[in-house]
Amino acid sequence: MTETFRLTMAQLNPTVGDLAGNAALARKAWAEGKAAGSDLVALPEMFLVGYQTQDLVRRPAFIADAMTHLLALADDCADGPLLMIGAPVLDAGRLLNAYFLLGGGKIVTRFDKHFLPNFNVFDEVRLFNRGAITGPFSTSGPRIGSPICEDAWYPDVAEAMVESGAELLLVPNGSPYFRGKMPIRMNEMVSRVVENQVPLVYLNMLGGQDDQMFDGRSFVLNPGGHLAVQLPFMEEAIAHVDFEQTDAGWRALEGEKAALPEETERDYHVMVGALQDYMRKTGFKKVLLGLSGGIDSAIVATIAADALGPENVRCVMLPSEYTSQGSLDDAAACAKALGCDYDLVPIKATRDAVTQTLAGLFEGRDADLTEENIQSRIRGLLLMAQSNKFGEMLLTTGNKSEVAVGYATIYGDMAGGYNPIKDMYKTRVFDTCRWRNANHRPWMKAPAGQVIPEAIINKPPSAELRPDQKDADSLPPYDVLDGILELLVDREASVADCVAAGYDREVVKRVEHLIYISEYKRFQSAPGPRLSDRAFWLDRRYPIVNRWRDPS
Numbered sequence: 001m002t003e004t005f006r007l008t009m010a011q012l013n014p015t016v017g018d019l020a021g022n023a024a025l026a027r028k029a030w031a032e033g034k035a036a037g038s039d040l041v042a043l044p045e046m047f048l049v050g051y052q053t054q055d056l057v058r059r060p061a062f063i064a065d066a067m068t069h070l071l072a073l074a075d076d077c078a079d080g081p082l083l084m085i086g087a088p089v090l091d092a093g094r095l096l097n098a099y100f101l102l103g104g105g106k107i108v109t110r111f112d113k114h115f116l117p118n119f120n121v122f123d124e125v126r127l128f129n130r131g132a133i134t135g136p137f138s139t140s141g142p143r144i145g146s147p148i149c150e151d152a153w154y155p156d157v158a159e160a161m162v163e164s165g166a167e168l169l170l171v172p173n174g175s176p177y178f179r180g181k182m183p184i185r186m187n188e189m190v191s192r193v194v195e196n197q198v199p200l201v202y203l204n205m206l207g208g209q210d211d212q213m214f215d216g217r218s219f220v221l222n223p224g225g226h227l228a229v230q231l232p233f234m235e236e237a238i239a240h241v242d243f244e245q246t247d248a249g250w251r252a253l254e255g256e257k258a259a260l261p262e263e264t265e266r267d268y269h270v271m272v273g274a275l276q277d278y279m280r281k282t283g284f285k286k287v288l289l290g291l292s293g294g295i296d297s298a299i300v301a302t303i304a305a306d307a308l309g310p311e312n313v314r315c316v317m318l319p320s321e322y323t324s325q326g327s328l329d330d331a332a333a334c335a336k337a338l339g340c341d342y343d344l345v346p347i348k349a350t351r352d353a354v355t356q357t358l359a360g361l362f363e364g365r366d367a368d369l370t371e372e373n374i375q376s377r378i379r380g381l382l383l384m385a386q387s388n389k390f391g392e393m394l395l396t397t398g399n400k401s402e403v404a405v406g407y408a409t410i411y412g413d414m415a416g417g418y419n420p421i422k423d424m425y426k427t428r429v430f431d432t433c434r435w436r437n438a439n440h441r442p443w444m445k446a447p448a449g450q451v452i453p454e455a456i457i458n459k460p461p462s463a464e465l466r467p468d469q470k471d472a473d474s475l476p477p478y479d480v481l482d483g484i485l486e487l488l489v490d491r492e493a494s495v496a497d498c499v500a501a502g503y504d505r506e507v508v509k510r511v512e513h514l515i516y517i518s519e520y521k522r523f524q525s526a527p528g529p530r531l532s533d534r535a536f537w538l539d540r541r542y543p544i545v546n547r548w549r550d551p552s
Contacts, residue, residue, distance in 0.1 A: 003245040005141025007170075008033030008041040008081070009229075011216045011237045013207030015281050016050030017062075019069045023048060026085055027076055029238055034080035036240045039140055041083050044172045044205035044214075045113075045149050046097065048073070048087040051174035051205060052212070057088050057095070057127055070100060070107070078105030082139065084146070086172050094129040099146050099172050101137055109137050113148040114157050121176060121212060121530070121538040124150075133157050136166035141243060142250045149173045152202075153188050155195055162196040167250050168243065169196070173204040176212040177270050178533040182260060185217075190225035197223045199243065199252050206236055208277030211422075211530045211537055213270045217260070220252045232258035234269045234443075264435045267428070267531050268303075269443065271420045274529035276307040278418055279393065289395040290383055290413070291315035291335060291342070293327025294461060296421060297397045298334050298452045299433050303420045304395060305446035310339035314392060318345050318379045322464045330456045337451040345386075347378045354378065372465035376412030384415055393417045396526050401426040403525065403536060404485050405511060406518030407475060414525055422528025423535040425485065426461070426478040433457050476507055484511045490534040496552035512550060520544045 010029035014022040026043055033041035045051060049066050056062055066087050077083045083102040088095060089110070097113035112131020116124035133156070136145040145161030145168075152158060152171040161169065169192065175185065185202070193200045200221045205214040213234075220229035220241055229252060231237045242253045261269065279285070287304050291297045297315075304313045315335040319328060335342035354374055362370075387394040396416030398408045400423050408414050421429060433452045440448035461471040461478070475481055484503055487493035488511065493501075498508040522536050523544055534540055 005040075005139065005243040005250070006036065006038040007201065007241045007243065008036060008038040009201065009203050009218055009220075009231065009237075009239045009241060010041060010043045011204065011206050011218045011231050011235075011239070012043065012047070013236055013277070014047050014050045014205065015207075016053055016209055017056065019049060019065055022050060023069045023073050026073055026083065030077045030080065030083050032238050033240070038081045038240055040144075041081050042170055042172065042201070042203055043083075043085045044203050045086040045099065045174040046088065047085050047172075047205065050209065051086075051214070052121070052209060053088075055127070060090070063088055063090050063095070070102075074102040074107060075105050077102060082108070084170070084172070086148070086174075088128075095127065096131045097124065097128045097148060098131070099148050109134070111146040111148060113151060115150045115154055117150045120533055133160045135164035136161055141245070142167035144168045144170050146170045146172060149175060152192055152200075155192070158192045158196055162198055167198055169198060169200040171200060171202050173202065174214060175204050176530065177215040177266075178535075179263065179267065179531055181215075181533075182217060186219070189219075189221060193221045193223055193225050197249070199223065199228075199250055201241070206234070208274040208281070208529070210278075211274075211527045211535065213274045213277075213529055215266075215270065220255070222251050223249070227257065228252035229255040230257040233260055233266065234273050264432060265439070265441075267424070268432055268436065269441075270531060271303050271424070271529050272307045272443070275303060275395075275418060275420050278527075279308060284391075284393040284417075286312045286314065286390070286392040287395050288314040288316055288383065288386055288390070288392040289397060289416075290379055291317055291331045292397075292464070293317070293323075293329075293331040293334075293456065295429055295433060295452075295456050296399050296402075296426075297331075298456050299429055299436070300395055300397045300420050301334060301338060301340060302433075302436055302446060302451055305338045305340055305451075306444040309445040310447075313338070313340040314343065314390075315340050316343045316345055316383060316386065318347050318382060320347050320351065320375055320464070322375075322466060322469070324464065326455065326459065327464060330453050330459075333453045334451065334456065337449070337453070338446050345382055347375065347382065350378050350382070351375060372463070373409045373412060375465050376409035376463075380409075380412040380415035387417075395420065397421065398525075399426045399429050400424055400536070401475075401478060401481055401485060403522060404489055404518070405475065405481070405514035406521050407471070408521065410521050410524060414521065416526050419526045419528035422525070423531040425482040427482045430457060476511070480507065481511065484508055485515075488512060488515060489540065490532060492534075494552045495550040509549075516542075516546055516549070519546070
């Protein structure tokens with residue numbers, strides 16, 4: 001046994017279903033580890049097939065194809081360091097979430113996930129069978145145990161592995177981002193280290209998958225919970241970590257410790273990265289969006305320009321007679337500051353034609369929400385027509401506050417393929433616009449400086465679907481609305497809890513009602529990046545038909 005051991009951590013970005021592409025990434029990481037003299041190269045949970053696969057993993061042909069690629073990978077990586085990679089496996093008819101050790105051209109051993117997460121965005125209990133706890137494997141250095149992701153959140157698996165002789169814990173993860181996740185992860189892993197007094201390697205996946213963003217942020221802990229290595233947030237990284245044998249056992253040598261950005265930057269980076277990966281992994285190159293002169297479409301245009309480059313973003317203003325000159329000026333100024341193409345497509349002629357077509361049916365009835373929604377749906381129609389004609393994916397621009405209470409028109413401004421701000425409340429949109437105007441990072445592809453005009457940030461929000469319309473005519477002020485929504489949606493609080501927090505009961509009951517009656521809209525809405533642990537879709541699954549209301 002040697003007194004030193006080098007481990008290569010590959011924090012990389014797989015694509016669900018791209019078995020050949022993911023295997024190629026693994027080969028590249030293995031080659032870098034070999035060149036660096038590593039003894040072991042490790043990739044995250046389910047890396048070979050991507051994560052989360054959802055029901056795709058239930059297809060026998062998919063599992064068989066994954067195994068074919070796994071065996072080919074083992075053969076290609078025979079002459080050099082050991083390789084560890086996650087993939088599904090069928091064992092005696094039982095589907096398992098497994099972590100394979102490859103060496104000498106074959107599968108040496110595997111670990112099977114024991115604790116299956118069944119909360120928030122996870123439903124692995126429905127997909128996988130629970131695996132048995134496996135003892136550690138021997139290397140030229142430490143004996144290594146590998147609790148897979150959720151297994152490391154409970155004391156049992158790590159403790160059993162250490163009691164069986166593990167001198168190092170390597171934890172492969174597919175842990176998606178939500179606001180506040182980093183300290184939770186770190187605290188749990190510190191607990192495992194303190195309990196077992198062996199080093200722990202936390203290796204997390206990177207990349208966007210539908211609504212989820214795997215943010216990397218892998219790390220290495222020494223006994224006592226001391227941080228030895230910290231990989232960057234939202235960046236691919238391959239790190240070679242050295243361990244040495246001491247009188248007290250194996251210890252990681254100090255290495256890179258990347259700084260963690262503050263919360264607003266983290267959320268913004270996730271929105272940019274999620275859109276970037278969604279486009280790349282689905283094959284789209286360009287986007288368009290309706291740029292209204294309001295704050296929501298302005299921040300979406302900025303996110304898109306930062307993710308894809310301004311040359312791949314087209315902004316379209318679709319004015320009606322209710323569109324103010326200020327909105328026209330602000331939209332044009334925003335597109336110019338970002339460097340995006342900008343088109344003007346008035347909707348008056350189309351609206352007049354629809355009004356005339358419906359005149360006989362609507363005769364004798366006063367104008368109401370119907371006429372407002374017609375404008376929104378005309379815009380959706382014209383934007384989707386351009387999407388089809390030019391092959392550009394349409395982005396929708398509704399924030400979480402609007403999505404929550406249904407302040408959006410289905411088949412109108414909700415039309416589109418992706419919504420970058422779906423999980424961001426309106427008050428956070430304001431803060432994010434101010435942050436982006438004041439900050440620029442190397443990963444942003446749009447220009448630095450004030451790209452969102454101050455006039456957009458400062459003016460009262462309005463849909464401009466009728467004369468002098470303001471959002472406040474239909475909704476509580478956004479600071480009040482968002483406070484109530486964070487309680488009712490994010491915390492599952494009761495109406496009584498909201499009243500105890502200082503909110504008017506009548507307002508709370510109205511908001512509660514709007515949340516429930518808007519479920520059908522959210523059911524049909526575009527996906528968007530998950531920023532909280534109560535995002536609309538997999539985090540929060542409510543029935544569309546529901547007559548219950550909180551009696552408190």
